Amino acid sequence: MSHALQFYYNGQWVDPASSLTLDVINPATEEVCCTIAIGNEEDVNRAVASARSAFPAWSVTTREERLAILERILVIYKKRSEDMAQAISQEMGSPIARARDSQTWAGMAHLEEMISTLKNYVFDEMRDDMLIMREPVGVAGLITPWNWPMNQIMCKVAPALAAGCTLVLKPSEVAPLSGLVFTEIMDESGLPPGVYNMVNGDGPSVGEAIARHPDVDMVSITGSTRAGAAVAKLAADTVKRVHQELGGKSPNIILPDADFEDAVIRGVKGCFSNSGQSCDAPTRMLVPREKMEQALHIAKSAAEAFKMGSPADETTQLGPVVSAVQYDRIQTLIAKGIEEGATLVTGGLGKPAGLETGYYVKPTVFGNVQPDMTISREEIFGPVLSILAYDNEEHAIQIANDTPYGLAAYVQSGDLNHARAVARRLRAGNVNINGAAWTVAAPFGGYGQSGNGRECSSFGLSDFLEIKAILGYGMTA
Numbered sequence: 001m002s003h004a005l006q007f008y009y010n011g012q013w014v015d016p017a018s019s020l021t022l023d024v025i026n027p028a029t030e031e032v033c034c035t036i037a038i039g040n041e042e043d044v045n046r047a048v049a050s051a052r053s054a055f056p057a058w059s060v061t062t063r064e065e066r067l068a069i070l071e072r073i074l075v076i077y078k079k080r081s082e083d084m085a086q087a088i089s090q091e092m093g094s095p096i097a098r099a100r101d102s103q104t105w106a107g108m109a110h111l112e113e114m115i116s117t118l119k120n121y122v123f124d125e126m127r128d129d130m131l132i133m134r135e136p137v138g139v140a141g142l143i144t145p146w147n148w149p150m151n152q153i154m155c156k157v158a159p160a161l162a163a164g165c166t167l168v169l170k171p172s173e174v175a176p177l178s179g180l181v182f183t184e185i186m187d188e189s190g191l192p193p194g195v196y197n198m199v200n201g202d203g204p205s206v207g208e209a210i211a212r213h214p215d216v217d218m219v220s221i222t223g224s225t226r227a228g229a230a231v232a233k234l235a236a237d238t239v240k241r242v243h244q245e246l247g248g249k250s251p252n253i254i255l256p257d258a259d260f261e262d263a264v265i266r267g268v269k270g271c272f273s274n275s276g277q278s279c280d281a282p283t284r285m286l287v288p289r290e291k292m293e294q295a296l297h298i299a300k301s302a303a304e305a306f307k308m309g310s311p312a313d314e315t316t317q318l319g320p321v322v323s324a325v326q327y328d329r330i331q332t333l334i335a336k337g338i339e340e341g342a343t344l345v346t347g348g349l350g351k352p353a354g355l356e357t358g359y360y361v362k363p364t365v366f367g368n369v370q371p372d373m374t375i376s377r378e379e380i381f382g383p384v385l386s387i388l389a390y391d392n393e394e395h396a397i398q399i400a401n402d403t404p405y406g407l408a409a410y411v412q413s414g415d416l417n418h419a420r421a422v423a424r425r426l427r428a429g430n431v432n433i434n435g436a437a438w439t440v441a442a443p444f445g446g447y448g449q450s451g452n453g454r455e456c457s458s459f460g461l462s463d464f465l466e467i468k469a470i471l472g473y474g475m476t477a
Helices: 041-059 063-079 081-092 096-120 149-163 177-188 203-212 225-236 260-276 289-304 324-339 393-401 416-424 457-462
Strands: 007-009 012-014 021-026 031-037 124-127 130-136 139-143 166-170 196-198 218-222 241-245 251-254 284-288 343-346 364-367 384-390 408-412 430-433 465-470
Touching (some): 031 081, 031 177, 041 139, 063 149, 149 166, 149 177, 203 218, 251 260, 260 284, 284 289, 324 384, 393 416
Parallel strands (some): 166 196, 218 241, 251 408, 364 384
Antiparallel strands (some): 130 465
């Protein structure tokens, strides 16, 4: 990529402060597909200074001016959508059909939703003689992950711009190609210099520098719970706002009155989607104890039906996981499941036959998983499903809520009122009933160690705004 060895700030592509580089590995071939520059604290300082300088003018732009910019970005994004899909497929191994229809599409959908939200968002309102204002937080540092690169970049960049913030983006160094394409889009959009800035790098060199920087007013991070906690600690000294969208271990309760076969098949597909690399994946399937054997039979067939192969193949459903590090972690957890006595229904250790090159993980299903087993407690982030038994509805809810995470949960029932009642009792930021369609209009974020704050639509916009009260504003002279 033409700008892979550069960063972007003050409206220009610039050379980094150091000569440090990192090879980007294509997870399907295990070969280098690109080499990027890796930034340091000096690069972050330059980018933050650019954002700080641009903030006074950008923060007072009108709604109409910001809408015009967002609409231009949308036009260019659509024009570059195939470039984006190819970059995502290459950097993280997403099957190309999915890279187009889910990964790239998600960025477009979030931008369209933010444009719609900004058109009608209430920034100022009168309460008696008091004016309540909502104004931009300031300079926002945005740290994004590799698993849904454009979903998460746009979840942060679009509301930050709509709010009137300036920003410094650090894309994932594991999957940075999409971030480079996105920055080219931003450069073409005509944003004023310094409003959008991008520095590539890893967590210790760039992420930490953003988190502790005194001129960064807010940090928004999507990543592991460990990374989110580290950012919060670094940000504490400057008392900046910290927004975190972190890990998950989402339960999927299949109630006795559900269409059981359909619910199990849908649960397997949901768990294995994106090669299991989604923080809200339904990785813990809870079934009535008397239906465990039936669930294992259905899940085995569903898992083994997935077509694995090259991400370049239009018919591939399941590609590799993103890296050797991730592959090794998944293998360790599969081995732990076997060691702790869970029933290995299908899949297991090693690579699928014929896919020895690439970080491919066998679609794996464990049955008779106990709530205290490692595979039931830890986020695996791969195509690995744990099926647990419950004795009654109260037991199911107790198991579902027995986790430090609280990002998402799922309920399957043939009785909508029954599903609604159970959904209300689940401690999660997003609960899905009977496979309802995902929407960018829904707030996204979690309870507990799944983070703080919400993304998407008006909820995401609000997180980039400060609230100011002006008393006496409406008094008569």
